[in-house]
Amino acid sequence: MIPQRHYEKPLRETPFHPRTAPLNRLQNWGAWAGYMTPSCYGDSAMEHTGIRNTATLYDISPMIKYRIRGPEAADYLNRLTLRDAARLPVGAVHYTAWTDDAGQVMDDGTLFRLGADDFRLCCQERHLPWLLDSAWGFDVTIGDETDRIAGLALQGPVSATVLAAAGFDVSALKPFRLATFPLSAGEVTISRTGFTGDLGYELWTTPEDALVLWDHLMAHGAPLGLVPTGTDAVMLARTEAGFLTTNLDFIPAQQALREDRTRSPLELGLGWMIAWDKGPFTGRRALMAEREGKTSRWALVGLDIPGNVSAEGSILYHGKRREAGFVTAACWSPTLKRNIAIAHVAAKYADCRDLWVEIYALRELQYHKLMLPVTKTERPFFAPDRRRATPPGRF
Structure with a gap:
């Protein structure tokens, strides 16, 4: 048997593919960061109804994830991103963004503080060369762990009830906080985050425990109305929430071919997140000039x-x-x-x-x-x- 060549199957399968593929009745797949993910399992309107009325599972494994560690990790992230990473408590998450030297947005994402000197940055686009260049002079290590972390978004008003039925007590977990629970021989980290504007959580584990996690949630959640959902329904929910999406609502500065296509955080309504008093950060001078000169x-x-x-x-x-x-x-x-x-x-x-x-x-x-x-x-x-x-x- 001739082995399959890489160009014959250019999109990779996520760790949850053995479960999502049989459920995808329409065989409706989309590309996300080099992975294939379901756009719609069967009826996007019903999947959106699940987000707003019961609970849904969405495979977020393709999300780009960078691990940033070291004694100067917080200082480095303060130089890289707009918000003050040093003020982010251990076990917390915040939404942030970063710009180039001209103060134009390169991407937005979520920053997780897993330890005093241990962070995870999740985003839509790949930025490893920029992150490494920006780390010059800082005592940090940066690695791409996208393939080593499997992720599920559990969203909807019944999501906390599903987790409780599955043995994960998240009753004390506040928005933008995270907690770790045992799962099989490993563990799962649950953050109270999401992209639907509703009650919801994101669950992170290893690829080896991915199917264990899916099966465990579905076994306890299906009687409560838990259903899988695809990208089409999630994007409808994010529009209702008014959230931005890279390459749909703005062009990353490093990808723009025309100078007038880029946007600053002030132009994207993200000025609230800029920590002006934290010290130097990439793009600060340009953004201060824009703010003071009212040149947006x-x-x-x-x-x-x-x-x-x-x-x-x-x-x-x-x-x-x-x-x-x-x-x-x-x-x-x-x-x-x-x-x-x-x-x-x-x-x-x-x-x-x-x-x-x-x-x-x-x-x-x-x-x-x-x-x-x-x-x-x-x-x-x-x-x-x-x-x-x-x-x-x-x-």
Whole structure:
């Protein structure tokens, strides 16, 4: 038998593939960081319903994961990222981002503090050369552990109940905190984090224990309504939550071919995370000049749109005539019963007055142009109290 050549199967399988593949009735797969992951198992609308009403499992193993260790790990991360890593307690997580020297965002992600000198940085894109270059002069070691960590997102109002039934007591676990539990011969780390804007957790273990974890959760969770979910449903949920996605809502600075395509954290609404007083960090000088000179070119806004036709990819106009921005993510929200959008708007139109969106609605093979007024609204669009309640409610 001739062995399979690498180019005949360019996408790798995650540690959960032996379970997700038989469940993927549509054989609907997507590519994520070199791995194949289910886009939809059978019905994305029902999978989204699971996120908002019961509990769902989503394979997040392809997420890029870097381990950063050493006596100067916190100092290094303070130089690399926007937030103050030194203030992050052991056993906690925070959302952060990092920029190039020009103050343009390269990526965002979550930073886990596993020990006093031990961190894990999770993100969408690969950055090892940048991380290594940025580590010059710091006593740290940096390694890519993406292949060595299997991850599941357990999201939805019943997620804490599922964990309790499986023997994992997370009742005292606050948002953005983590705890470790025994699993088979190893262990699983559970963080109260997620990408759906709902009550939820992320579970991290070794590839060897991946199937044990999946089977254990499904055995105890299926009677409570636990179902697997694919990327399509998760992306709908993240839009409802108003979360950003790399290469969908912004182009990483290191990948942009056109200078005007990059964005600063101030232009992406991430200025709140910048720890201006922590000392030097990459991009600080450029960001201070932007802040003090009020030179931001763009503003990221949330929008309400009349009707129920998604405005994704649409152009925004001021006074119906002058181009003023564009929509990067949009949907008719089944949860909110609202037509919502995330959009980039030129800074001078950031108040969104007299702003209109041009939507081409496909109706029986013909496109109809709709010019609709938009209303600026706060993000997140969906933010239920249950996502932060501690102990979590029993659903």
